[in-house]
Amino acid sequence: MxxxxxxxxxxxxxxxxxxxxxxxxxxxxxxxxxxxxxxxxxxxxxxxxxxxxxxxxxxxxxxxxxxxxxxxxxxxxxxxxxxxxxxxxxxxxxxxxxxxxxxxxxxxxxxxxxxxxxxxxxxxxxxxxxxGPMWLQLALPALSAGIAVAMGVAVGARRVEVLSLRQRAESAEREQTAREAQARALERNRIAREMHDVLAHRISLVALQAGVLDHRRTLTTEENRTLIRGIADGSHQALEELRDVLGVLRADPDGPEPPQPSLDRIPELVADARTSGLDVSLTTTVTGEPSDVVGRTCYRVLQEALTNAAKHAPGAPVHITVAGTAGDELHVSVHNSPATTPTDRPPTSGFGLLGLAERVALTGGELSHHSTHDGGYLLTAHLPWPDHDHGERS
Incomplete structure (x- = not known):
C-alpha cells in the first residue's frame, strides 16, 4: 500500500x-x-x-x-x-x-x-x-456499557488474531526465503563439486602433459606427437564430460538420473592417467557389485587422488588399492611417492578434498589423508557396503 x-x-x-x-x-x-x-x-x-x-x-x-x-x-x-x-x-x-x-x-x-x-x-x-426504581435507572447505562465492552473485547480479539496471522505469514515468508537461499546454496555446491570432479582431473592431466613438453627437450618426434595427441584428447574429453555434467544438472529432478561413473570405469580412469604420464598401478579385490552411490563415490575418490598426484607429484609412482565385499566395507587407498623432480607449486583451490570429504560423509563413510614418512602422500576412504541381497533373502 x-x-x-x-x-x-x-x-x-x-x-x-x-x-x-x-x-x-x-x-x-x-x-x-x-x-x-x-x-x-x-x-x-x-x-x-x-x-x-x-x-x-x-x-x-x-x-x-x-x-x-x-x-x-x-x-x-x-x-x-x-x-x-x-x-x-x-x-x-x-x-x-x-x-x-x-x-x-x-x-x-x-x-x-x-x-x-x-x-x-x-x-x-x-x-x-x-x-422508576433504582435497578431500572441503572439498567440502561449498564446495558449500553455492556454492549460497548463486548464490542471492544471482540475488536481486541480480532486485532490479536490479525496480528498473529500477520506474524505467521511473515514467519512463513522468512522460512520460505531461507529455504530458497539454502536450496540455491546447495545447488551451487552441487554444481561446484561436479565441475571440480570432472574438469579438475582432465585439466590437470592436460597441464601435466603440457609441462612435459615444455621441460623435456630431448623427446623424440613420436613422443612429442603422443603427448600432443594426449593433450588434444584430454581437452576433448573434458568438454564431453562438461557437457555430461551440465546435462545432469539440467535434468528433471523427478525423472531418471543419467548414468554416472562407477567401479566399472576405474580401469579407464587409470588408463587415462597412464596415458598422461602418471606411473599408476591398480590392485582390485572387490567381491560383488556395490550400490550406485558407493561405486560413484569410490570413482570420485580415485579421480581426486589422481588429480592431486598429477599436480603435486608428477612422475612419482602411484599405487591404488580397492578392496571390499558386500556386507562389510569398500576400502580405497591411494599412495604416491615423493615427486621425482622439483616443480612449481600448482594453483589450487583447496576445496577438492573438502568436497570429497563431504561426498564420502554423505554415504556414511570416512576419509583420511596425510603425508607419509617417506615424503609421499596417502589418501584412504572407507565406504559402507551393506549387503542388500542378504537382507532381502532373510
Whole structure:
C-alpha cells in the first residue's frame, strides 16, 4: 500500500469514529430534553443547551488521545458524561476502545464509573415524571456499557488474531526465503563439486602433459606427437564430460538420473592417467557389485587422488588399492611417492578434498589423508557396503 494512503486512511477512521460518537450521544440528549418541563431549557435547565454540548465537545477532543492514554481518557470521559448527556457517545467509544486491550480490572473500573456518573444527570435536570426504581435507572447505562465492552473485547480479539496471522505469514515468508537461499546454496555446491570432479582431473592431466613438453627437450618426434595427441584428447574429453555434467544438472529432478561413473570405469580412469604420464598401478579385490552411490563415490575418490598426484607429484609412482565385499566395507587407498623432480607449486583451490570429504560423509563413510614418512602422500576412504541381497533373502 502507498505510504501516503496509510496516514490518510487512519485519519478517515479517526474522523468517522468521532462523528459516530457524537451522533450516538444525540438520542440521549434528546431523550433528556423530552422529559424536562416546558420552558426549562431557557430558565433553570439552560445547562442542557449551553454547558452540555461544550462538555461533549471537550470529551470528543480528549478522545484523540485514547490510543496513547486509554485508561486515563476513558475515566475522564466517563466522569464527564455525568454532566453531559451528549457526551454519552464519547464515553461509550472510550470504553469500547479501552476494552480492546482486554484487561478485566480496568474494564470493570471504567464501567462502574460510567454507570455511577450516569446517575448525576438525574440530579442536574428536574424531570417531569418519576424515573422508576433504582435497578431500572441503572439498567440502561449498564446495558449500553455492556454492549460497548463486548464490542471492544471482540475488536481486541480480532486485532490479536490479525496480528498473529500477520506474524505467521511473515514467519512463513522468512522460512520460505531461507529455504530458497539454502536450496540455491546447495545447488551451487552441487554444481561446484561436479565441475571440480570432472574438469579438475582432465585439466590437470592436460597441464601435466603440457609441462612435459615444455621441460623435456630431448623427446623424440613420436613422443612429442603422443603427448600432443594426449593433450588434444584430454581437452576433448573434458568438454564431453562438461557437457555430461551440465546435462545432469539440467535434468528433471523427478525423472531418471543419467548414468554416472562407477567401479566399472576405474580401469579407464587409470588408463587415462597412464596415458598422461602418471606411473599408476591398480590392485582390485572387490567381491560383488556395490550400490550406485558407493561405486560413484569410490570413482570420485580415485579421480581426486589422481588429480592431486598429477599436480603435486608428477612422475612419482602411484599405487591404488580397492578392496571390499558386500556386507562389510569398500576400502580405497591411494599412495604416491615423493615427486621425482622439483616443480612449481600448482594453483589450487583447496576445496577438492573438502568436497570429497563431504561426498564420502554423505554415504556414511570416512576419509583420511596425510603425508607419509617417506615424503609421499596417502589418501584412504572407507565406504559402507551393506549387503542388500542378504537382507532381502532373510
Amino acid at each position: 502507498n505510504e501516503d494512503v496509510v496516514p490518510r486512511l487512519a485519519g478517515w477512521q479517526q474522523t468517522w469514529r468521532l462523528v459516530a460518537a457524537a451522533a450516538l450521544g444525540v438520542p440521549f440528549w434528546l431523550s433528556t430534553a423530552v422529559v424536562l418541563p416546558r420552558g426549562c431549557a431557557t430558565d433553570s435547565c439552560s445547562w442542557l443547551v449551553t454547558g452540555d454540548p461544550l462538555v461533549a465537545l471537550g470529551c470528543l477532543a480528549v478522545l484523540l488521545w485514547r490510543r496513547r492514554f486509554p485508561l486515563a481518557v476513558a475515566l475522564v470521559v466517563a466522569v464527564a458524561s455525568g454532566a453531559s448527556t451528549l457526551a454519552v457517545g464519547a464515553a461509550l467509544l472510550a470504553l469500547c476502545s479501552m476494552s480492546a486491550r482486554r484487561r478485566p480490572v480496568e474494564i470493570g473500573v471504567v464501567a462502574c464509573v460510567y454507570v455511577a456518573a450516569s446517575q448525576l444527570a438525574l440530579m442536574l435536570y428536574p424531570v417531569t415524571s418519576p424515573s
